[in-house]
Amino acid sequence: MSQFYVDPNIAKASTISTDVYTSKAIFEAAKEKIFASSWQFIGSREIVKFNGDVQPFTLLENYMNEPLMLTKDTAGEVHCLSNVCTHRGNLISYKQCSKATNLRCKYHGRLFELSGKFISMPEFKEVENFPCEADNLPVLPLFNWGNLLFTSLHKKDEAPIYLSEMMERLHWLPLDEFVYRGDLSKTFDIDASWALYCENYLEGFHIPFVHASLNSALSFGDYTTELYAKASLQLGVSKDAANCFDLPKTSIDYGTNVAAYYFWVYPNMMFNFYPWGLSVNIVSPVAVNKTKVEFLTFMWKEEKYDKGAGSDLDKVEMEDEEIVHSVQKGIVSRFYQHGRYSVTRETGTHHFHRLLAESLNH
Template sequence: MIRSTAHSALRTLLPADFYRDRQMYDQCLDTLFAPSWQFLAGPEIPSTPGHAHPVTLLPGSLNEPMLLSVDADGREHVLSNVCTHRGNLLVSTPGRCRQLVCGYHGRAFAPDGTCLRQPGLDRVKGFPGREDDLRRPASGHWAGLRFVRLAGDASFEEWMAPIAERTAHLPWDTLEPLPEHCTTYPVKAHWALYTDNFLEGLHIPFIHPALREALDMSVYPIHLFPRGSLQMGLAKENEPAFDLPPGHPDAGSRVYAWYFWLFPNLMLNVYPWGLSVNVVEPTGPDSTRVRYLTYRFRGQQGGPQSHALAATEEEDDRVVEQVQRGTRSRLYHPGHLVPEWESAVVHFHQMVLRHLPPRA
């Protein structure tokens, strides 16, 4: 683990035009998003034997047609939803799938993606071969959340390790969706501006009155990891906090929430009652869709205080939209950052820059 350094000068590393440049935005889709782990679905899509569920990965940017298919034995398969004959989309609505049969020319696949047959090809030598199977991109699974990686070789376990290790004592196999607390916001801002905002708590006392009442802002620990970061919100006296087991790295602290960020666009906010997920989906150089998904541990009586959580999300969205307008100013140049509060922003920028080709 890399710890944040305090008291050294910090500056934002991404230039102002990064947040408005179409070419850099497109490069990010190819060099950051396609080779990184992406959220595909949560427990709201049940893993029902014999069923298949189409999901578009990052609609409006990657637009990748994916399929969650569960075989009769209950094994789930993350597949491309593109037929290997001539590219038709295979499954358009969720439903039963003893076999997946393409509606264009009848190519048939098993629920694990193995190509079985196609009318007219039964006498062709070598058909079906492995290249006729549906593509199976790398996939990962944690706490009922499913993830996929379209390219590259980044390890799922390493990516997920910071949260999996620190929260191993929590009952992750009991997460249940809270549909009334799930929502999607369009934000008129670049996806990285939304991320910048998430990665610092400096703004909390200024724009989040409810959170300011709950958190002890005299301390705000930040931990940096090779592929993510963690900010810890500590609870004021009368606020709920985690009951941590002996030997836990945060034992002795009254942790109100762990705010994890995993590169490049996933935020996992862990509370004593459950998990709130922010999936940051780019839709253009100045537009983003943020999906807020909320899950509670089975049997937990507490839960998100809906008004406070929704208000906080809206406060963030509105300020990020203002910053988007500010970064378009011809007179704007990024300034000094506050070392003890904004080190995770700089860490994020360093990761982005490592994935972009050097500028001429």
């Protein structure tokens, strides 16, 4: 049997090896085996709103540390490109800029189109077989849903494998109307493994024990989890009709008092939809027992903000952090190796562990 095995039968299964949370070798291996082939959220189309806009960014900073940039060319097409010059590896774009007509490396003047295509290079007339395809900037795949943008470093599967169920379930939501609010967005530093943080998110089992205010807003008996190929949904149903979505008849959930849609997308993204808008949580590994979590706020209906299941998010986060910190201390115990799953309440965590095992065993 491989090092990582989780029985597909949840009633028989034990949790994944604690090496996932404690091993530096596994932490490093996850860069290529898990994160490089997955799709990652990179922000809103508002980042490059106008033709000629260029926005450099680092994908999963402090872990993958991949320098990338978004550009919008003169035809209005958005591109996701490597931000590393194909000559000597210098960063091309150092900071956000607008009204650009091309990309020029400040080191030796190599010039590229905003699409990443090589244009020219000084003092290279004598170089043979030049230019070639390798002189263009690498172009990454780009997928957008409404205003939301996603990319993948080494695309293994198409984006819909990860996102289609969420998109179909919420087909009625006008995502183009959701506006990023930096003033309401926050970053939290967690003293625990990224995987522990994710698996805590993936079950509502702990809500009555950890989140008193959230538990008062949700009907625990109606809390359900749905599993997909590379994602899952926890449906938060309210105890009454207050602070719920006004669902159209075209919604599969029409007639249900939905207070929140909690979508998780493998391996590290959470899309929490509330009647007021969306909170995107990006879980970024930093070290074996260090994690950065970004809470990115996209406002839709501000008059509904901070009500119902979508209220007191900072308080809920602090409660989760306390538990996850405690678990990180516990899983290094010589007396703990594996636990078992609640068949009715921990299907999301079991699903996550199965996906982790599949990735790490390849």
